[in-house]
Amino acid sequence: MPDFRLRVFQTVARSLNFTKAAQELYISQPAVTKHIRELERSYGQRLFERRAGRVTLTEAGRILLRHADEVEALHQQLTDQLYTLHDEAAGRLRLGASTTLAQYVLPPILPGFQRRYPHVQLTLLNGNSEQIAEALLHGHIDLAFVEGQTHTRDLHYELLLEDELLPVRRATPAGPPSRPVALTDLLTHPLVLRERGSGTLEVLEFALREQGIKLTDFTVAFYLDNTEAIKSYLEAAPECLGFVSQRALSKEFRAGLLEVVPIAGVRLTRRFESVWVQGQPLSTQAQRFLRYATTILTVPVEEG
Numbered sequence: 579m580p581d582f583r584l585r586v587f588q589t590v591a592r593s594l595n596f597t598k599a600a601q602e603l604y605i606s607q608p609a610v611t612k613h614i615r616e617l618e619r620s621y622g623q624r625l626f627e628r629r630a631g632r633v634t635l636t637e638a639g640r641i642l643l644r645h646a647d648e649v650e651a652l653h654q655q656l657t658d659q660l661y662t663l664h665d666e667a668a669g670r671l672r673l674g675a676s677t678t679l680a681q682y683v684l685p686p687i688l689p690g691f692q693r694r695y696p697h698v699q700l701t702l703l704n705g706n707s708e709q710i711a712e713a714l715l716h717g718h719i720d721l722a723f724v725e726g727q728t729h730t731r732d733l734h735y736e737l738l739l740e741d742e743l744l745p746v747r748r749a750t751p752a753g754p755p756s757r758p759v760a761l762t763d764l765l766t767h768p769l770v771l772r773e774r775g776s777g778t779l780e781v782l783e784f785a786l787r788e789q790g791i792k793l794t795d796f797t798v799a800f801y802l803d804n805t806e807a808i809k810s811y812l813e814a815a816p817e818c819l820g821f822v823s824q825r826a827l828s829k830e831f832r833a834g835l836l837e838v839v840p841i842a843g844v845r846l847t848r849r850f851e852s853v854w855v856q857g858q859p860l861s862t863q864a865q866r867f868l869r870y871a872t873t874i875l876t877v878p879v880e881e882g
Contacts, residue, residue, distance in 0.1 A: 584646045586613040587625065591643045592716070594633045617642075651717050670699040671863040674719035676726070676777050677804055678741070679850060680704040682825045684723065687874045691867060698863050706803070708775035714855060721864040722853040723871075726777025727784050735851045739875050742824050743781060743846035748816045749837045758842035761789055768799035770811050770820040776803075781848045782821050789844065812836060821846060 589599040590610060600607040618625055623638035635643065654670065675684055680702060688700065703713055707724040714722045715732060729735055745764075772778040783793050799818050802808050808820045809827075813835055822836075830836040852868055854860055860868065 583613045583617050584649065586610055587617055587639075587642065588646050588650070588718070590614060590626070590633075591635055591639065592712070592718075594635070596633070647717055669697075669861070669863045670701075671721070671861070671867060672701050672703070672719040673867070674703040674705070674710045674713050674722040676707040676710050676724045677704060677772075678725060678778065678823045678826060679723045681805060682823065683739075683850065683875065684871070687871055690874065691870050694870070695863075695866060698866075706773065706775045707777035707780070711853070714853060720854070720861055721867065723850060724777060724853055725848050725850050726780045727848075728780060732856050733853050734856045735853050738850045738852045738872065741848050741850050743778060743821045743848065744824050744827065745819055745839045745841055745846075746812060746822050746827065746830075746836045747819050747839055748813055749834050750816070754837045755839060758840040761786075761791060761841050761844055764819060764839075764841065765796060767819045768797045768815075768817060770800050770802065770808050770815070770818050771798055772805075772808070773801045773803045777848065778805075778821065778823070781846055785844060785846050809836065 586599065586603060586605075589602055590596060593599055593602070596607055596610050596614075600610045603610070614625060621638065621642070624636050625639035625642060627634045627636055673684070681704075684702065688702070692698070692700065703710070703719055705713065707726040707728075710719070710722045710724050711730050711733060713719045715730070723738060725741065747767075771782070786793060799815065800811060802811065805822055805826045808822060809830060812818055812820045813830075819839060827836060852871075854864070
């Protein structure tokens with residue numbers, strides 16, 4: 579988008595948090611505040627209300643957000659059309675992915691795609707499944723990849739690949755249990771879990787309900803917003819148990835840091851899915867990336 583101030587405004591408006599917006603944009607919080615104040619002076623309107631520690635959009639802010647989104651979409655169309663005048667394989671592709679996919683699945687395939695299509699400008703937005711779905715619906719990304727059980731009616735989902743969540747703990751001298759452990763035997767172990775809104779937590783809760791057990795039956799030691807933090811926590815807390823994608827555990831298994839605790843009668847499988855807006859055709863760049871990703875993502879993963 580030509581005016582960076584509008585991008586700052588959109589980022590704050592999505593999260594309603596100046597600190598998070600600064601982190602997402604890789605600028606300081608005072609810089610975010612400065613850009614918002616400049617916009618407010620330009621339009622002669624307050625865009626945000628700040629009361630009791632909460633940030634909300636004013637009516638002027640809601641109007642500006644709607645038009646800023648339209649400006650961004652028009653700018654994207656203009657950019658794509660101008661690029662394709664001289665190179666049909668050029669343009670911009672804004673990807674979004676939930677945390678596991680953004681950390682472990684997509685990064686290894688991005689360099690190959692960039693070598694094949696060097697004139698496509700790639701960006702990757704990271705968030706939990708709920709946040710990525712919202713970004714797609716608001717037109718901030720072109721193609722998304724998420725995990726989880728819940729589907730939004732306005733989005734189209736297609737299977738990308740299967741995944742499995744493994745129950746893991748810090749490696750012990752005796753090694754993993756020789757036979758699967760009853761799920762009820764794990765109630766004494768504190769859990770380290772992903773945050774609300776994550777596909778990982780949603781899959782776990784769904785599997786527990788099928789066994790007649792609620793998440794509230796467990797003691798939760800901590801909710802964390804990324805897998806790396808969960809793995810580090812487990813390495814320092816031998817009494818805890820976590821549920822981590824098999825695709826995120828290869829290094830820890832090889833180093834002997836974590837081990838699987840098999841649970842009798844429970845297998846936490848899930849789908850990684852490609853997602854786009856229902857009824858809206860994918861751009862040429864998005865179609866190319868989806869074909870490339872589907873072809874590449876066939877390498878088996880290691881288990882402990």
